[in-house]
Amino acid sequence: MQFIDQAEIEVEAGKGGDGIVAFRREKYVPAGGPAGGNGGRGGDVILVADQNLQTLLDFRYAHHFQGENGGRGGPNNRTGADGGDRIIEVPCGTVIYDAHTDEIVGDLVEPGQRLCVAKGGKGGLGNKYFLSNRNRAPEYALPGLEGEKRTLRMELKLLAEVGIIGLPNAGKSTLISSLSAARPKVADYPFTTLIPNLGVVRKPNGDGTVFADIPGLIAGAHQGTGLGHDFLRHIERTRLLLHLIDATADDAIANYQIIQEELHAYGRGLPERPQILALNKVDAVDKETVDAIATQLSQLTQVPVFQISAATRLGLDPLLQKIWQSLDQLASIEVPTLTGL
Numbered sequence: 001m002q003f004i005d006q007a008e009i010e011v012e013a014g015k016g017g018d019g020i021v022a023f024r025r026e027k028y029v030p031a032g033g034p035a036g037g038n039g040g041r042g043g044d045v046i047l048v049a050d051q052n053l054q055t056l057l058d059f060r061y062a063h064h065f066q067g068e069n070g071g072r073g074g075p076n077n078r079t080g081a082d083g084g085d086r087i088i089e090v091p092c093g094t095v096i097y098d099a100h101t102d103e104i105v106g107d108l109v110e111p112g113q114r115l116c117v118a119k120g121g122k123g124g125l126g127n128k129y130f131l132s133n134r135n136r137a138p139e140y141a142l143p144g145l146e147g148e149k150r151t152l153r154m155e156l157k158l159l160a161e162v163g164i165i166g167l168p169n170a171g172k173s174t175l176i177s178s179l180s181a182a183r184p185k186v187a188d189y190p191f192t193t194l195i196p197n198l199g200v201v202r203k204p205n206g207d208g209t210v211f212a213d214i215p216g217l218i219a220g221a222h223q224g225t226g227l228g229h230d231f232l233r234h235i236e237r238t239r240l241l242l243h244l245i246d247a248t249a250d251d252a253i254a255n256y257q258i259i260q261e262e263l264h265a266y267g268r269g270l271p272e273r274p275q276i277l278a279l280n281k282v283d284a285v286d287k288e289t290v291d292a293i294a295t296q297l298s299q300l301t302q303v304p305v306f307q308i309s310a311a312t313r314l315g316l317d318p319l320l321q322k323i324w325q326s327l328d329q330l331a332s333i334e335v336p337t338l339t340g341l
Contacts, residue, residue, distance in 0.1 A: 016144025
């Protein structure tokens with residue numbers, strides 16, 4: 001399945017039905033009496049979050065969505081039928097923007113959550129509505145109103161509690177495959193991972209926690225360099241960041257700093273997000289060198305540095321214990337949401 005996390009669509013709510021001019025024929029009623037019914041309401045366009053969807057791929061082929069028009073009013077004061085709403089299913093975690101103003105229209109996070117993005121037009125009034133002492137036989141009615149039209153931009157932001165970040169080839173995909181049932185493509189060249197990978201890691205109590213392997217960031221990612229700019233948005237919702245650093249790199253400290261600079265440049269609360277540091281591929285470097293790198297990182301960050309090998313599962317148990325402990329401490333904090341919602 002192709003992973004698409006951005007899409008633009010046009011939505012148009014249904015037009016309200018027209019009111020009509022009609023008269024009933026009854027004794028003692030002047031001119032038969034007005035009896036034209038009102039038109040029905042136009043259908044809304046509604047987005048619904050569906051937990052079974054993982055991508056916005058469907059919207060690459062379908063761009064225009066329209067609600068049903070309301071029915072025309074009928075004689076004998078019958079109101080026209082309301083137009084059917086157009087329901088559009090989107091993945092959980094979809095943020096909706098007005099494409100022209102960049103205003104946030106809504107954020108669909110919970111399964112089944114609904115958002116009306118275009119209201120249907122009101123039905124027109126029939127001539128019965130205009131009956132008065134001065135006008136006992138009105139011969140005019142109103143047309144239905146047009147439904148709302150707008151262009152929307154949708155962005156999918158993955159819902160994961162733990163985001164795994166690091167430079168290309170830091171071992172993120174290998175780690176998520178070791179911790180979960182996810183089987184991402186793994187190879188020894190930059191940008192092996194072209195899309196975010198999700199994996200469910202089981203806690204000791206059996207509960208599942210979603211980990212997201214974010215494609216490799218590089219220097220300048222926040223400005224659109226490489227792949228990072230496309231996927232930085234996916235770590236905005238995470239509660240905890242797991243920063244993976246390659247112990248075999250020429251300068252592991254510089255690599256750590258590159259990622260931190262990109263998080264600060266991107267902003268949106270990412271620099272303040274709690275982080276756990278893990279030095280990966282320690283089985284490929286002598287112990288003395290690994291300890292020296294870990295000590296430098298710890299002195300620089302004032303936090304402990306875990307030494308692991310994702311490929312051999314070395315050191316993963318202590319790392320997971322720290323992750324569970326950190327998530328428990330953050331349990332009372334809501335998943336970060338976008339400003340202005």
